Amino acid sequence: MRITALLLALAVCLGTNALAWVQESSENVSKILEPIRKVGKSGLGNLEAQKAWKQIANLPPDTLPEVLAAMDARQPVLSNWLRSAINAIVEKANRDSKALPLEKITTLVKDNSKPALGRKLAFEILQSADKDKAQSLIQSFINDPAAELRREAIALLIEEGSTQKKGKKDSEAKATFRKAFMNASDKDQVDTLAKELKGLGETVDLPAHFGFVRTWYLVGPFDNTKNKGFDLPYPPEKDVKLDASYEGKEGAIKWIDFTTEDSYGIIDLNKVLGKKKEATAYAFTRINSPAEGTVYVRAGCITSLKIFHDGKQIFARDEYHHGMSMDQHSAPIHLKKGVNDILLKICQNNQTESWAQKWEFQLRLTDFAGVKIPYTIAKQEGSAK
Amino acid sequence: MNTLHLTIVRVFLGAFVLTSILHAADWPQFRGPGGSAVSEEQNLPLKWSPTEGILWKTPLQGRGLSSPVIAGGRLFLTSSSNYKESRLHVMAFDPNKGSKLWERQFNATGNTNCHPKTNMAAPTPATDGQRIFALFACADVAALDRDGNLLWYRSLALDYPDITNMVGMASSPVLWKDVLIIPMDNAGDSFVLGIDANTGKNLWKFNRPRTINWSSPLVIPNANGTAEVILQTDGSVLSVDALTGKENWSLASSGPSTIPSPTLGEGLLLAPGKETLVLSPSSGNKVPVPQWKSNKLVGGYASPLVHKGKVYGLSSIGLNVFEAKDGKEVAQVRMKGPFSGSPIIAGNHLYLINEEGSAFVVSLGEKIELVATNEIKDTIQCTPAVSGGKIFVRSDSNLYCIGSK
Numbered sequence: 001m002r003i004t005a006l007l008l009a010l011a012v013c014l015g016t017n018a019l020a021w022v023q024e025s026s027e028n029v030s031k032i033l034e035p036i037r038k039v040g041k042s043g044l045g046n047l048e049a050q051k052a053w054k055q056i057a058n059l060p061p062d063t064l065p066e067v068l069a070a071m072d073a074r075q076p077v078l079s080n081w082l083r084s085a086i087n088a089i090v091e092k093a094n095r096d097s098k099a100l101p102l103e104k105i106t107t108l109v110k111d112n113s114k115p116a117l118g119r120k121l122a123f124e125i126l127q128s129a130d131k132d133k134a135q136s137l138i139q140s141f142i143n144d145p146a147a148e149l150r151r152e153a154i155a156l157l158i159e160e161g162s163t164q165k166k167g168k169k170d171s172e173a174k175a176t177f178r179k180a181f182m183n184a185s186d187k188d189q190v191d192t193l194a195k196e197l198k199g200l201g202e203t204v205d206l207p208a209h210f211g212f213v214r215t216w217y218l219v220g221p222f223d224n225t226k227n228k229g230f231d232l233p234y235p236p237e238k239d240v241k242l243d244a245s246y247e248g249k250e251g252a253i254k255w256i257d258f259t260t261e262d263s264y265g266i267i268d269l270n271k272v273l274g275k276k277k278e279a280t281a282y283a284f285t286r287i288n289s290p291a292e293g294t295v296y297v298r299a300g301c302i303t304s305l306k307i308f309h310d311g312k313q314i315f316a317r318d319e320y321h322h323g324m325s326m327d328q329h330s331a332p333i334h335l336k337k338g339v340n341d342i343l344l345k346i347c348q349n350n351q352t353e354s355w356a357q358k359w360e361f362q363l364r365l366t367d368f369a370g371v372k373i374p375y376t377i378a379k380q381e382g383s384a385k
Numbered sequence: 386m387n388t389l390h391l392t393i394v395r396v397f398l399g400a401f402v403l404t405s406i407l408h409a410a411d412w413p414q415f416r417g418p419g420g421s422a423v424s425e426e427q428n429l430p431l432k433w434s435p436t437e438g439i440l441w442k443t444p445l446q447g448r449g450l451s452s453p454v455i456a457g458g459r460l461f462l463t464s465s466s467n468y469k470e471s472r473l474h475v476m477a478f479d480p481n482k483g484s485k486l487w488e489r490q491f492n493a494t495g496n497t498n499c500h501p502k503t504n505m506a507a508p509t510p511a512t513d514g515q516r517i518f519a520l521f522a523c524a525d526v527a528a529l530d531r532d533g534n535l536l537w538y539r540s541l542a543l544d545y546p547d548i549t550n551m552v553g554m555a556s557s558p559v560l561w562k563d564v565l566i567i568p569m570d571n572a573g574d575s576f577v578l579g580i581d582a583n584t585g586k587n588l589w590k591f592n593r594p595r596t597i598n599w600s601s602p603l604v605i606p607n608a609n610g611t612a613e614v615i616l617q618t619d620g621s622v623l624s625v626d627a628l629t630g631k632e633n634w635s636l637a638s639s640g641p642s643t644i645p646s647p648t649l650g651e652g653l654l655l656a657p658g659k660e661t662l663v664l665s666p667s668s669g670n671k672v673p674v675p676q677w678k679s680n681k682l683v684g685g686y687a688s689p690l691v692h693k694g695k696v697y698g699l700s701s702i703g704l705n706v707f708e709a710k711d712g713k714e715v716a717q718v719r720m721k722g723p724f725s726g727s728p729i730i731a732g733n734h735l736y737l738i739n740e741e742g743s744a745f746v747v748s749l750g751e752k753i754e755l756v757a758t759n760e761i762k763d764t765i766q767c768t769p770a771v772s773g774g775k776i777f778v779r780s781d782s783n784l785y786c787i788g789s790k
Contacts, residue, residue, distance in 0.1 A: 041544045043585035046537035053535045076494045078541050084489040084527070084535045091487055091533075117492065151468065186468055271675040322551035322597065328498045 029066040032056055051082055057088035064089060064125070065104040071118035073368070077103045078118050083333065090125055100129050109137060109149075116146030116369070123149060131353040140235040141181050150247040154184045158192060165196070174200050181209070185371045187326050210326075211364040211372025213266025213285050213342070217255040217380065220273045220281030222248055224347045229280035230318050231306050237308065240343060242380060249279060262362075264299075264326060269346060269359040276348060276359070283344040289335040294343050295373050297342070298327040301361040306345040309333045320349045321356040327370065390689070406751050411456040412770040412777075415557035416727060418722045420603050421650055422690040423773040424731040431734065431746050432758045433787050434686035440481035440775065440786040443763055448781045449506030450555065450725065450790065455480055455772040457514025459531055462779060465505035465521065470497045473505055475519045475527055482720060483786055487533035495523035498612025499553025502725075502766075507555035508601075509768075516582065518565050522554040526567065537585030541567070547574035555599040561612045561627040564588060570598035570618055570643075575596060577602070577616060579630050589630030599686075601646040605654075605666060616652065617641040622656045622664075634672045638662055644685050644728075650691025653709055657683045661698065664714065677712030686726040687737075698736060699724060704735070706753055716753040720745045725766035731776075738765045738778060761785065 018027045032055050035048035036276045046159035051124060056067060067086055071079040093100055108122045127134040141153035174197065181193040181204065185230035207214055222234045235246050262268050269281050289295075297307055297315065302324040307315040333340075348359040365373050416422040430438055447466030454461050466472045473491040475623045479482065497505055499522060510519040516536060524541035542548055549572050556568035560582060567578040576593045578589040581613075587763060596619060603615040604627060612627040624633040641647075642658030649655075649666065656662040662683040663730040664673040680788070682689045682698025689698030695715070696707045706716040721739060728737040735747040740779055742761035746752055758768060763780035771775040775788030 028624060039538075042587045043537060043539055043580065046539075046585040049538075050536055057534065074491075076492065077538065077543065080491040080525070080527075080538055080540070081535065083491060084529075084538075087489050148467075163556075187469065187544055210522070317547075317549055317573065318595075319549050319551060321502065321551075322572065323498060324551075328496070328551060 008261075020136070029056075029059070029063055029070065033070055033078070036078050037075070039077055039081070047119045049081060049369070053085050056082070056085040057092075059089060061089060061093040061098055061100050065108045065122070068105070068108055068118040069114050070124045071121065072115040073117045074115075083121060085115075086121060086125075089148055090242040092130075102129055102133070103128060106133065106137070108282075110140070112144055116148065119146050123152075131185040132262065145369060147185060147371075150183060151186055151189065154180050154189045154193075157191065158196075161196060162315075165200070167209055170200055171338070173317065174202060178202065179337075185369065199300070201353050206263040209372070210265070211366060211375075212307060213287070213365070213377070214365050215257075215259045215285060215377050216267060217242055218256045218258050218267070218269070218272050218281060219253055220248065221247070221250065221276045221279030222281070223276045224280045226278075227304070227318070227320075227347065227349055229278075230306070230345075232280075232316070234280065234282070236343060237281070237345070240284050240341065244286070255284070265362045265364065266360050269348075269361075270357070274358070278350045279348045281346045281348075281359070283346065284340050284380075286367070286380050287340050287342065287375045288378040289337060289373075289375050291338055292335060292337045294332050294334050296366050296368060297331050297333055297363060297365045297368070299329045299344075299367055300324045300326050301329065301346060302358045303349065304347040305329065305361065307331060308341075308343040309331065310341050310344075311343075312332065321351055321353075321358075324358070324360070326362065327364075383384065393554075401768065410772050411514065413454055413456045413513065413770045414511040414559055414599050416646070416688065416690075416768055417729065418599065419769065420559065420648060422648065422727060422768070422778070423727045424687070424729065425432060426771055426774060427732040429731045429734065429736075429774060429776060430788050432757050433569065435743075435760065435762050436622070438759075438787055438789070440788050440790065441698065443478065443483040443485065443784045445476075445779065445782055445784055447472065447506065450503055450781060451506045451509040451557075451751060451779075452726075452767045452777055453770045453777045453784065454510055454512045454517075455777065456512045456771055458533055459486065459514075460772075460777060460784075461512055461517045461519075462508055463506040463508075463510055463519050463521065470499070470505045473519075473521050473523075473525060473527075475510070475517065475529060477517070477531070477533060478784065480775070480777070480786065483784065488530060489527070489533055489535065491525055491527055491538070493521065493523040494525055494540040496551070497523050497619050498551045500691065501505070503553040503555060504679075505553075507553060509557040511558050511560040513560060514564055518558055518560060518582065520558045520567060522550075524548050524554070524569065525584075526558075526580070528565075530584065530651065537582075540581070541569065541578070544576045545569075549573035550597045552597055554597075555784050557601040559602050559604050559614070561604045561614070565688075566602050566604070566614055566617065566627065568600075568602050570594070572597050573641045576632050577614075577625075577630070579627070587626075591625070591630050591632075592644050596643070598643040600641075600643055601700055602766075603647040603675065604648060605649055607668070615649075615656075617656050617658070618660075619643045622647070622662070634667065636664075636672050637658050638675075642680060642681040642683065644686050645688040648688060648690055651692055651694065651709060653696070655689055655696065656684075656697065657689050661684065661689060663696065663709075677693065679707060679712055680705070681714070685724055690728060690730060692730045697728060697730070697747070699706075699728065699737070702739070704728070704747060718747055718753060718755050720755065726768040729769055730772060731771045735756070736769055736776065738769060740764060740766060742780065
């Protein structure tokens, strides 16, 4: 560590030509990054990281691929220190008319085994330095695990399909839009493609495409006067018994089997349970996962929400009527192979404004990048435990 | 000497160095010097159009509602871009030429859900001319030096995962000496944080009501070298010590709201809202007493201001003017809204820009009247900044400098 620092200090003193002599290897870059990796909560380690940042920002452009490859969305703090340092390296190289290692950067962009964040920034650097080269790579991103790169390819296909449609080449346009639809995961692009396909007489299954859970058992209302129900563990939180009857806010209540037909998997609780205020509802589903692994529960909910997986709370957000959007809440869960239980608690408050009457939710299961994962709804009879 | 004492010493030492860096012509935070929205500068332009009087116009990557801040000969600005507003930008410009000097980017680590009208670059950054502190609505905070070197970075969303405001946060940070005050009122883990501006570490933190709030803090320096921070939300005004975060006083009132920000001017503390409280600032723990109240100083997002014995505020129909001493209404100037930004005063004129880019100039002489309506023809949601005889304003896609060479 000290030798690396000495070499860097010497190189800085000798000038930029000497920097090439240092030729930071991946190993050395990794060592310089150590203080940034150690940055903790509440700002601990920031001063050490500040010194490391300056070292990185002063690295020669040749080291860019190594620094870019160290960016990883699973380490968001490290990645932000690195992104801003990479901005500085590129700016300095451009100001000093120094060449960027575009071949190595291109290799990194193409290598989809490397972390998505670094590859996307590498692509942006390539776009600024060699627009044609960057453009030639976009088609290859069509099923890239990096969502931001895949988005580029989908955008290109939307453009291509639109041109074909304009030229009355409907069958070609259908094929282009369908190819894009199959690979798209961002809602705006999926919506655009669904509209185009429907306009050309095609059918699309949006809930299946996004991986929304459509079938739920619902029960409610339990009490939520003064929003206190959010922290009260009603019987379904202790044991889900689908054939049970509970004492609810307005009398005896039972689980209702419900499947939504909504394109975005939205369950409107006002329609199923009746329009209620200061109320708590539960939604239960049991899924079959073909494999064990960490996936992401992504939910949209206009009111307060708790999510439980196999009886354990994995997410809680106590916020009412500040907007609902797809995937606004996200939490990782470790699915076991086979049966997994998902229980939601959805509370409604007492607001009387017309815009504060909705009581609804949606939920889907995805990978880290937001692409649906394979699962089926399991048979649900009697007790869930 | 324990860590807190060392920090206090460092804060005071830093203050001696840094207070000399800010100049009268600087516009270092949301609504300018001391959050007053008043510039000492004279002879600013009164008339301009898309083809005349725009000294330079620089295209921006990303949108933003934050205002430019100017100090130490540099203009700093934030924006956010990308699908879901996940890319955060901090930029420095030459205020004379409009050329970009550097840009640093970050990825949002917090929730980027918000109302479509706003985005992650809603809070205005704070600067002392040597450092720039950028807070984004997703609770990411970046501190950089004037040359773009990253000093520290905080993901408050990772530190405090229950922060939540699905409408989008917009409160701006303020800097007092070496204490960066971060307002984080929200529906989840709601708090105000004092951060050591040098290290990014927490100095103090206290909880706030769990409700969304877009009002920005106000720093009132005291004669003895200390300062108090004024915070308001729906139903209360609070004063805390800037160095320790300890409460000085709290005033319960149904008047103040969650959008406009408190203002100090000419010995009056304004706590704006559905019923704006005009208070005489107190010292120590003494709760200030309202001198007068008005329900005609706030009609939307804009904050009122005080200038030369008058209080100016926007109601739903336009500008309302009151005598500062007794609240007597003296003038009304009708102007077409809606307004996202707040009015500012420079020289003897009040400037105000509506969301469609119509800039209204009001003369504040014997007769308070509209003297010019200048079209920028761009979507403007920020409060203008003033420095070096020029007006700086950002739109959804451009940064403008209005003035002559």
